[in-house]
Amino acid sequence: MKNTTETIHYDDRIVRYFLMATLLWGGIAFSAGLLVALQLAYWKFNFNLEWLTFGRLRPLHTNAAIFAFAGNAIFAGIYHSTQRLLKTRMASDALSKIHFWGWQLIIIGAAITLPLGYSQSKEYAELEWPLDLAITAIWVVFAVNFFWTIARRRERHLYVALWFYIATIITVAVLHIVNSIEIPVAAFNSYPVWGGIQDALVQWWYGHNAVAFFLTTPFLGLMYYYLPKAANRPIFSYRLSIIHFWALVFIYIWAGPHHLLYTALPDWAQTLGMVFSIMLWAPSWGGMINGLLTLRGAWHLLRTEPVIKFMVAALTFYGMATFEGPLLSIKSVSALGHYTDWIIAHVHGGALGWNGFLTFAMVYYLVPRLWKTPLYSKKLADAHFWVGLLGILLYYTSMVAAGFTQGAMWMAMDKGQLVYPDFVETVVRIVPLYAVRAVGGMLFITGFLIMIYNLYKTIKGAPAPQDEAVVVPARVEQHHAGEGHRRLEGMATVFSILTFLAILVGSAIEIYPTLSIHRYVKPTTKVDPYTPLELAGRDIYIREGCYTCHSQMIRKLDFDVVRYGKPSTAAESMYDRPFQWGSRRIGPDLARVGGKYPDLWHLRHMVDPRSVTPKSIMPTYGWLTQKNTDFLGLRRRVSVLKSLGVPYSDEQVSEADRLAEQQAKTIADGLVTQGAPAGLEKKEMVALIAYLQALGKKGGSDE
Amino acid sequence: MSDQEFDPMTDHEYDGIRELDNRLPEWWLALFGITIIFGFIYWLHYEFGGGHTQVQELNLAMGVIQSVKGSGPSFSEDQLNALFTAETVGKGHEIFTAKCAACHAAEGGGLIGPNLTDKFWLHGKGTSADIFEVIAKGVPEKGMPPWAEQMTEEELVATAAFVHSLKDRNVPGGKPPQGEEAP
Numbered sequence: 001m002k003n004t005t006e007t008i009h010y011d012d013r014i015v016r017y018f019l020m021a022t023l024l025w026g027g028i029a030f031s032a033g034l035l036v037a038l039q040l041a042y043w044k045f046n047f048n049l050e051w052l053t054f055g056r057l058r059p060l061h062t063n064a065a066i067f068a069f070a071g072n073a074i075f076a077g078i079y080h081s082t083q084r085l086l087k088t089r090m091a092s093d094a095l096s097k098i099h100f101w102g103w104q105l106i107i108i109g110a111a112i113t114l115p116l117g118y119s120q121s122k123e124y125a126e127l128e129w130p131l132d133l134a135i136t137a138i139w140v141v142f143a144v145n146f147f148w149t150i151a152r153r154r155e156r157h158l159y160v161a162l163w164f165y166i167a168t169i170i171t172v173a174v175l176h177i178v179n180s181i182e183i184p185v186a187a188f189n190s191y192p193v194w195g196g197i198q199d200a201l202v203q204w205w206y207g208h209n210a211v212a213f214f215l216t217t218p219f220l221g222l223m224y225y226y227l228p229k230a231a232n233r234p235i236f237s238y239r240l241s242i243i244h245f246w247a248l249v250f251i252y253i254w255a256g257p258h259h260l261l262y263t264a265l266p267d268w269a270q271t272l273g274m275v276f277s278i279m280l281w282a283p284s285w286g287g288m289i290n291g292l293l294t295l296r297g298a299w300h301l302l303r304t305e306p307v308i309k310f311m312v313a314a315l316t317f318y319g320m321a322t323f324e325g326p327l328l329s330i331k332s333v334s335a336l337g338h339y340t341d342w343i344i345a346h347v348h349g350g351a352l353g354w355n356g357f358l359t360f361a362m363v364y365y366l367v368p369r370l371w372k373t374p375l376y377s378k379k380l381a382d383a384h385f386w387v388g389l390l391g392i393l394l395y396y397t398s399m400v401a402a403g404f405t406q407g408a409m410w411m412a413m414d415k416g417q418l419v420y421p422d423f424v425e426t427v428v429r430i431v432p433l434y435a436v437r438a439v440g441g442m443l444f445i446t447g448f449l450i451m452i453y454n455l456y457k458t459i460k461g462a463p464a465p466q467d468e469a470v471v472v473p474a475r476v477e478q479h480h481a482g483e484g485h486r487r488l489e490g491m492a493t494v495f496s497i498l499t500f501l502a503i504l505v506g507s508a509i510e511i512y513p514t515l516s517i518h519r520y521v522k523p524t525t526k527v528d529p530y531t532p533l534e535l536a537g538r539d540i541y542i543r544e545g546c547y548t549c550h551s552q553m554i555r556k557l558d559f560d561v562v563r564y565g566k567p568s569t570a571a572e573s574m575y576d577r578p579f580q581w582g583s584r585r586i587g588p589d590l591a592r593v594g595g596k597y598p599d600l601w602h603l604r605h606m607v608d609p610r611s612v613t614p615k616s617i618m619p620t621y622g623w624l625t626q627k628n629t630d631f632l633g634l635r636r637r638v639s640v641l642k643s644l645g646v647p648y649s650d651e652q653v654s655e656a657d658r659l660a661e662q663q664a665k666t667i668a669d670g671l672v673t674q675g676a677p678a679g680l681e682k683k684e685m686v687a688l689i690a691y692l693q694a695l696g697k698k699g700g701s702d703e
Numbered sequence: 704m705s706d707q708e709f710d711p712m713t714d715h716e717y718d719g720i721r722e723l724d725n726r727l728p729e730w731w732l733a734l735f736g737i738t739i740i741f742g743f744i745y746w747l748h749y750e751f752g753g754g755h756t757q758v759q760e761l762n763l764a765m766g767v768i769q770s771v772k773g774s775g776p777s778f779s780e781d782q783l784n785a786l787f788t789a790e791t792v793g794k795g796h797e798i799f800t801a802k803c804a805a806c807h808a809a810e811g812g813g814l815i816g817p818n819l820t821d822k823f824w825l826h827g828k829g830t831s832a833d834i835f836e837v838i839a840k841g842v843p844e845k846g847m848p849p850w851a852e853q854m855t856e857e858e859l860v861a862t863a864a865f866v867h868s869l870k871d872r873n874v875p876g877g878k879p880p881q882g883e884e885a886p
Contacts, residue, residue: 084718159717225720234711234721243727247735267756271749275742282735289731326738416772421853422802482714556757558764562852567761598846600815601806612805612815674815675878 006474009467010083014096016370016465018076019363021104023452025068026359028111030448032061034441040586041434043617051115053619055545059126060114065351066124066214068107073359074218075103075142078165080366081225082149085159087472091148095141102138106131117543118188121578122203124210125179129190132180139176143169150492154476157489160241164221166492167249167499171213174503178511179206183644185637189539193644196574197265198514200581205256205511212252215350219358220248220287223311226362227291230307236293242485244286249499251280254506258329261338262555263581264570266520269510270331276506277329284322291315306381310361313389317353321346335557336411339585341430342403345396352392352444360384360451367455371465376457384447384454391443398436406430411559418562423588428615521571527700529575529646530691532634533660537691539637540629540684541580544621551582552591552695565592571700575646587618592696599667600674602689624685629664631657631682663690776839776856783831787864795865798858802850803866811869812877816847820872825882829870835863 038045039054046052079096083089090096109131113119119126127135146169150158158166179202182190194202228235235241257265257273292315295301301308324346328337337343368375375381409426412419420426481490488495513519530538541547554560556567568591573579582589597605604611607625609618634656642648652659661681667690668681680686711721748754755763778786800809806816817825826842827833839859841849851859 081718087718155717157715157717159720225718228720229718234723236723237725237727238712238715238722239724240727240731241722262757268750270757271746275746279735279738279742281738282731285731285734289728293725413768416768417852417855556761558761558768561761561765562768567758595844596846596848598815601846604815614805 004474005471007469007471008087008089009469011079011090011093011096012370012465012467014090014093014100015076015080015366017100018072018079019366019370021100022069022072022076022359022363023455025064025072025107026448027452029061029064029069030441030445032057032064034438034445036061037434037438037441039619040617041431041438043619046619048620048622050117050621050623053544053621055548055619056115056117056119058548059119059123059545060111062124063110063114063126064107066210067110070215070219070351070355070359071103073355073362074168074214074222075099076366077222077226077362078146078218081161081222082146082165085155085162085225086149086153087155087470088149088152090145091152092145095145095148099138099142099145102134102141106134106138109134113188117545119542119545120182120190120192121542121545121547121580122179122192122199123207123583125176125203125206128188129180129182129184130188132176132182135176136173136180139169139173143173147492147496154472156476156481157486158492158495159224160235160238160245161221161224163241163245163489163495163499164217164224166496167245167503168213168218168221170496170500171209171217171249171253171503174500174507175206175209175213178507179203183640185640186633191577191637191640191644193577194579195577195644195646196517196579197520197570198511198517199577199579200260200263200265200573201257201269201511201514203579204259205253205507208256208259209253211347211350212248212255215355216252216284217248219355222362223287223291223315223358226307226365227311228294230305230311230361230365231295231298231301233294233296233298236290236296240286240290244283244290246502247283247286248280250502250505251276251283253503254510255280255329257510258334259583260581261329261331261334262557262560263553264568264573266514266570269514272510274329274331278326281323281326284325285319288315288319288322304378306375306378306385307361307365309382309385310357310364313385314354314357314361317349317357317392321350321354324349335555336407337403338555339551339583340403340407341399341433342407343584345399345403348399349392349396352388352395356392356444357388360388363451363455367458371459371462373458373462376454376461380450380454384450386447387450388444388447391440391445391447393440394443395437395440398433398440402430402433402437405433410563413559413562416562418559421563423563424613424615427586427617431617517570517574521574521700525571525700525702527571527574528698529641529648530694530698531659531663532638532652532656533629533663533687534691534694535637535641536629536631536634536660537684537687537689538580540624540688541691542578546590547580547582549582549584549586549618551585551589553581554589554591560589564589565696566701569700569702572696572698574700575641577641577644577646587616590692590695594693594695594697598674599671599689599693600676602692603671603676603680603685606685606688621685624688625680625683627684628682629660629684629687631660634660660687776851776859778832778835778860780830780832783835783860783863786860787831787867791861791864792868794858795861795863795868798854798862799865802853803862806846808877810874810877811866811872812874814878817881818878819866819869820874820877821880822871822884822886823880823882824885828883828885831863831867834866835859838863838866 036054036058110127118128182192184190192199254276255273257269258277261270406426409420554564554568606621608620609616638648638656639653642653664681664686667686672678712724715722807819808814811819826837839851841847
């Protein structure tokens with residue numbers, strides 16, 4: 001008689017690798033976060049080193065938290081649960097290893113290039129083109145391995161966790177590729193093909209859905225596996241899984257424009273972004289209630305099991321964040337909250353509470369099982385929970401308070417005049433809250449360190465880990481069983497294609513119309529491109545991450561207009577590659593800063609901001625008066641922009657370096673007559689001043 | 704029929720995970736429905752129903768601001784001279800230190816902006832009215848902000864009083880003269 005069962009081994013080694021990487025990068029991401037938090041409380045925490053300034057370190061923090069910490073956590077969970085849900089070992093150990101090491105190398109590449117200032121300035125997509133290519137390649141390796149494993153499954157139907165993994169893999173690929181279409185201009189520099197409102201729309205379509213498909217759908221998948229396993233309870237409702245999965249995948253992709261309310265983005269796109277964000281509320285909560293109601297009859301575990309504790313808190317934070325998101329997407333709420341720390345509070349409620357705590361739950365679940373040893377101390381895990389929770393609450397409340405305070409101060413007007421015309425007043429007021437936030441972050445890290453100690457003690461006493469062996473059916477007939485959605489769950493390819501179509505609809509409808517920017521810019525409108533020197537200055541602005549604190553987008557709101565001037569138009573930024581609208585105002589908007597101050601003011605301000613604005617928290621940028629501008633690289637840069645449709649003359653391309661040197665000489669001579677030292681004409685400072693003085697001066701404001 | 708509440712679906716089992724098939728909570732369905740209806744109506748209103756565009760809304764709001772703002776302060780030379788007292792000069796000194804010293808130096812000797820303690824003037828001839836005018840309306844093309852947007856009338860007068868008091872002090876280390884000499 002033929003054997004109907006066989007014994008196989010799951011690849012748990014790769015899970016342990018990803019788990020260790022999660023913990024290592026988690027520590028680094030959190031520490032980088034604490035450092036930037038301290039820099040806002042007291043600017044000298046950048047130690048006057050260019051590599052540690054806020055503008056360069058903030059992208060490192062966000063990328064490390066999202067792609068290194070959460071990324072490795074997702075991979076650990078997916079590799080662990082997928083094998084078990086499909087009753088098969090991962091299809092290729094080699095691909096698993098390439099995925100693991102490739103991803104870690106990308107992270108190391110990011111940790112080196114971002115502090116050096118190699119950045120595209122597109123949030124959560126700052127990494128430059130060589131790393132973008134590497135991410136694409138590794139993601140394809142992951143996808144091949146995953147879908148190949150699905151094809152070899154010994155389970156007829158795909159469980160809901162796998163639906164979410166499929167949506168993640170497909171959508172992240174689409175988002176990353178479309179947002180990263182760029183033309184290299186140097187070894188670690190590039191210009192995106194998207195410009196102005198296109199770039200803004202594509203970037204926030206990406207940015208918002210990085211939250212959706214990197215920080216939400218994969219974690220929902222993990223929740224759907226680890227919560228019922230840890231609580232030993234059946235999932236509350238299969239039909240709720242179906243409804244909220246498809247609703248979430250279809251609706252989420254539309255919501256990106258809520259990051260751009262009242263900007264120069266066309267009204268119709270903003271309206272779509274807002275209404276789809278509101279419709280997203282219930283589908284998001286679908287995941288939360290399916291999780292929480294699964295615990296019916298198991299609530300006593302909340303008292304004894306740290307895993308359940310962390311999961312319940314994570315789901316609660318998820319519920320809070322997915323209520324707050326739609327709320328912030330309402331235009332009039334956004335008018336108050338946009339550019340303020342309320343947004344920072346919102347993302348950290350999600351990142352620390354939902355992603356962080358769910359990851360910790362998973363780690364506490366996995367380590368004892370992977371190392372076949374009980375957890376060293378449940379008490380310490382408990383302590384981790386409470387200290388971490390306190391940290392998150394402190395973080396969240398202080399940043400909401402800071403956001404409301406600053407937002408209200410910006411809006412405050414009396415008899416048509418701003419009550420707080422001096423921007424720095426609105427910063428000084430919230431600096432104490434930055435200190436409270438840093439304490440919150442420290443508590444969160446303290447909890448994390450307690451966990452590291454606990455895991456170290458657990459693993460130290462464990463036997464050498466082995467791959468888990470299981471007896472599985474030798475063969476499963478893959479005929480399509482069931483009806484309706486049940487039948488679809490047996491058809492992995494069709495399921496994946498439908499998921500792809502679901503995210504394609506909203507993407508196409510929102511992005512397609514902006515591909516022809518002339519729909520939104522009158523053909524008669526004349527906007528001058530940046531001169532070669534201004535362009536050089538712009539690239540320095542991007543390198544230093546100025547966009548992390550300064551917006552260049554005056555919203556169509558009275559208090560913005562009274563403070564900064566006419567609202568920004570689509571025409572004004574149409575040649576901006578990448579766009580620099582920004583997302584946070586720790587300093588004032590710069591869209592119309594050109595001509596507002598003399599060149600000497602800018603020089604003194606960048607060498608020592610406090611010499612002109614006594615209470616400023618901006619870093620000093622002394623090295624800009626030491627470093628030479630890369631004049632020779634300008635020809636290539638100008639010519640790439642010309643090929644993308646920016647109206648440069650042939651002379652501006654072939655003579656880019658000479659024209660730039662000429663303009664730099666004029667500015668430097670002017671600075672000398674105003675009392676500055678001589679010899680600045682070759683320095684980056686002059687290029688940056690040229691750029692700042694050009695902002696808002698290139699035409700196109702009368703649309 | 705099985706009890707949805709407690710009987711897992713018989714053919715759903717994945718690595719030991721079972722599934723119930725409870726009805727969707729009614730409040731959740733209602734929430735979903737209401738947000739969809741709201742979204743649809745909102746969209747109809749702003750796309751086709753004549754809802755204000757953002758530019759129209761802004762113009763309305765700016766109209767309101769113009770109507771409450773008035774025409775801005777204006778004083779004659781004599782009115783100002785009457786207001787320039789030791790008290791206003793003192794108050795103006797504080798404002799000058801906070802807002803003007805960054806460009807004109809603490810003593811008024813000039814730094815980024817011109818020396819205010821000599822006899823030379825770039826804009827006007829250094830009369831009380833000229834000084835007030837330059838402070839209130841600024842010289843935006845040269846980087847001097849229009850302070851009427853940021854200061855109250857009393858603050859403008861006080862600042863002008865202090866700057867007026869600086870004339871001819873010729874503080875040491877001041878910037879070389881710029882503009883035309885005024886008697």
